[in-house]
Amino acid sequence: MRKPSKILVLLVTIITVLSLVLSGCGGNKTSGNTSGETQTPGTSNQPAAEEDGKPKPLKFTWYIHYDWFSPDHQWGERLGEKHILETMGVEIEFVSPNGAAQQKLATMIAADEFPDVICMDRGPEANTLMMNVGVPLDDWMYKYGNFVNEAGEETINMLRNEDGKWRQMPNWYISGDKGNGNSGWIINKKIYKELGEPRLETYDDLEAYLAKVKQTYPDVIPMVVDPQWRCKRVILGSFVENADVWAYDLHAVVKDNNLVSIFDEPTYKEGLYTIYKLFNKGYINQDAFTQTQEQFLEKLKSGNLAVAISGAIATEAEGEAGHIELVKNGPEYGYKMIWPIHKTGLNKDNIKVNDFSSLGWNISFITKSAKEPERIFEFIDWLTSKEGQTIIQFGPKGEYWDEVDENGYPIPNQRYHNASDDEKNLIPGNNWVGNTSFIDGAKAAREMLLPEGQRKWSTEAQVTVAFKTTKNSVAAYGIQPPVESEEGYIRSRLDELVNNYFAKMVFAKNDGEFEQQFELMKQEMHEAGYEKYLNYLNTKYQENLAKLGAK
């Protein structure tokens, strides 16, 4: 072509027109959904806190700060949401960071423009952000009262920022002592049966069992660990009673109500040694360090293992998915979650390999950009009440439930029982202020109504084992040093050192090499400022213990 530019100019003109039309169309942020202007006067399920005459419509944005988050439906498409939209006039727009969360947040801060509500993980970053742009909720705390009632004053007090004000609303907080967790051990039922169902409680039992497996089934991987050794804390925590497994992630150990060095607690080394021994003997999958989540799931689904341990083994995606696949071969196949393997001589009822925080998963706070902060809080506070939770999670009355039982849990009706799994999955709406105790209680009650064979594998594993081997980690809140502090930099170095040396220790060819790497790690950690870091941690830990009062 001699004059490409002419054709280009033509193309450019056409596309320019097209794009201008397109950009003209997309003026508003909200696409699709109509804002519920219908003001139906209160129906039977109106919570008292919301009502004053006819509800004024309320619309706000709720930003969820995770790379992986993107809303899969518009507000109002789920039953509970629809009810809220139509009868209460509340419309929420959930904002996604489009896969670039850190950068998105940075630009928001730089430009000083924020969504109305931000949901993110607790921690130093959230704290700093909150103190700068978050709205204190103290004035309205008792006025609307549901957070106080459901989460408890202790939780709210723990969540107060350094200036003593409460801004962050917890999500999936846990009140009472019903903790949760997902970590633990599963065994391959068929292999276990064929080998005579030997006792499998201590590490000696485990080693003997794995040896037998290796001998009898040379093509089976005796023991599989999860990617990046998330299960490390499960093993380490089983060498003492009442372990605080969260401490291991921080390179520390809780001992006599203090956070001490891992070198002051011999069982930490014992745990590492056991891992090394099992790996060295070839019992653990040799790709333990390079395994991707996909490869791990493949192993679970293939059933080519005797024992598996993972930080999330009791979830649908891991243990249950593997079990469902294996059970296709017959009822004697499948996985079973067993009580965590522990050090000989310990009381098995005191073994804690899970942790949970009564503070929940993450938090949300209202920003200074919100035009009607009190009304937003009023709504969110209502949402976390038993009624709000019921509606958002199970739908309004008359749909899939008609009555509640003596605990306040909705009783599923016939329509629910006839519904397909897909239909059931479409009931819950977006719930970012979940009340775990209530929801789990309701789900457990619902589950128990089913005959034994039909119960979900994951629920059963959780209820029978995982939830019983867990401990509250609320005292760990906020003890991590801020990233820009000296201790924060030390922490980064420690993370790398521990990760590096752990690999070297596990891969050690013999005991001598193991010892050598352990000593090297100790020395380098010391040189990196380990003591200073521990000091910081422990000071903060003591402060928390004081806040929680003598227990």
Place this chain on the structure above:
Amino acid sequence: MLQSRSEKIANYIIIGLLIMFCFTVLYPFLNILAISFNVGTDTQKGGITLWPRAFTTENYYVVLHDSRLLNSFFISVARTVLGTASHIFFTAMFGYAMSKKYLLNRKFYMIFSIFTMYFSGGLIPVFLLFRDLKLIDTFWVMVIPNIISVWDMIIFRTFFSELPVELEESAKLDGCNDYLYYFKIAIPLSTPVIAAVSVFNAIYHWNSWFDAAVFINNEKLLPIQTMLNNIINANTSAQMLMEMNASAQELISKRQQFTSKSLVSAAMMVTTIPIIFVYPFAQKYFTKGIMVGSLKG
């Protein structure tokens, strides 16, 4: 033309090696295609090679039936066409002028430009600049900042400097000025480099997702890669959030548990198939400019 025997053998060896290389490329590609047509949970069992084991079109359904995708497709097309056209227009011109050794201040321009390849302000200053220029949340933020690329300018400069000097001299003697020479002679003779850079730039625009992710909030303006990421995320986060009901921790890599490899593969196919044809299309411009012959005469 006659070839000696050794030349023929050399030819076969070369073709043989090339074809072997192609196989190493085709196998993964076909594998991804197979996975995209396979049920997600089945893919997790592993072992899929060239053929789907549990055939389904559900992955493509999830990816394609979202109405936002069609919109983002058009945005991407618009962005690619406008972006590439404007990029070529300005950057080629820039490179051409820079190829003239008698250009005044040439060394200054060069250093001025190259410096920016090494030192840049980072995301926040750029974001603030865009905000001040009112580019945030508009279609043009994806096009305007990409108009000039120093790297491409260097490429153009290199190729333009190879044009025979005598051609320009004789044209100028005939009264041709710079612009005229550029558009009527230099450009037609440089179709290979223009085609090559167009291909690079088009692919860049088609594949980008990050700039839109950070600088655009309006869903209707998101290009296809960003939108696809969102669609996949939406699909997996829905399942993830249901899991969250039961426990509140262990979020590390949890997303990976749920991201369906099949879904990601289908998304990859959807975005890749259109753009693959850019190169074969541009290839026919990889021929010599017609006018060089006239120089000899």
Place this chain on the structure above:
Amino acid sequence: MAKKIQPLKLKKDSYIMRFSRQWQLQTMVLPAIIFIFIFMYLPMWGVLIGFKDYNIYKGFAESPWVGLKHFRYFINLPEFPRIMKNTLGISIAKLVFGFPAPIILALMLNEVMNASLRRTIQTISYLPHFISWVIVAGFVFELLSVNNGSVNLLLRWLGIIDENINWMSRKEYFWGILVVVNIWKGVGFNAIIYLAAISGIDPTLYEAAVVEGAGKLKRIIYITLPCISTTIIILLILSVGNILNAGYDDIMLLTNMGKNGILYDVSNTIDIHVYTWGIEKQRFSYATAVGVFKSVLNVVMLYSANAISRKLSDSSLW
């Protein structure tokens, strides 16, 4: 080299006169310069973030100056020598093997006479460029899997090894794997520019050479390569000026997002370090400072490469 045609003038040629004679060329440059000024120089104050303890809430002006604090911290890290060694080692390995590869591919493709075969192979060869690193890494893990990866199976079948090799858990293989995968992924795409250069070669040169009895190899050495030498040299200079950018996506993904402890010693590069220390933790100042450090070294390399090239050949950037 074209010389300015000097008209007879009585006065000395002033700068303004010379400039205005070139006004057309200068206006070709002008939009670009303005653009670069606005979009690249105006935000450049961000570089100074590395010299401050940037607090994103206080803003740039209110954040305190700390001079070279972050630079000093980085250089004094015990890992610093290893980080530099990995960065340079990986980069040089990629350069030594990865730079010639697209050239060789382009040369080989040029020898394929059948036009449609050539076009098909060309198109196929650049497909890997479109496969995201996430997927490519997944492939690598599968192929090199210690239990049932294809590579191990093949080597066992050929009798080359007796026991499966744990490829991804051995330090000594990592750089090799990186280089090979990078070449596989990029060679087709990177060859495009060389193909464009080759297509600009006058075919009569080849005809003359054949008449004189030159074989394929001679033609490549004496005609093709010299004709595209400028392109090669410029790209080489630019690559050398990029030497401290050892790659990010590939290393990150092949070390399980930096969490694979075994490969740490050979995979911790500047970019990986900046990501885990700087970006993940929102330590803007630190990340910026290390970035500046990297850029300064790159510029030094670029300058040297350019100077050497100017002496040895007549192509250079400036």
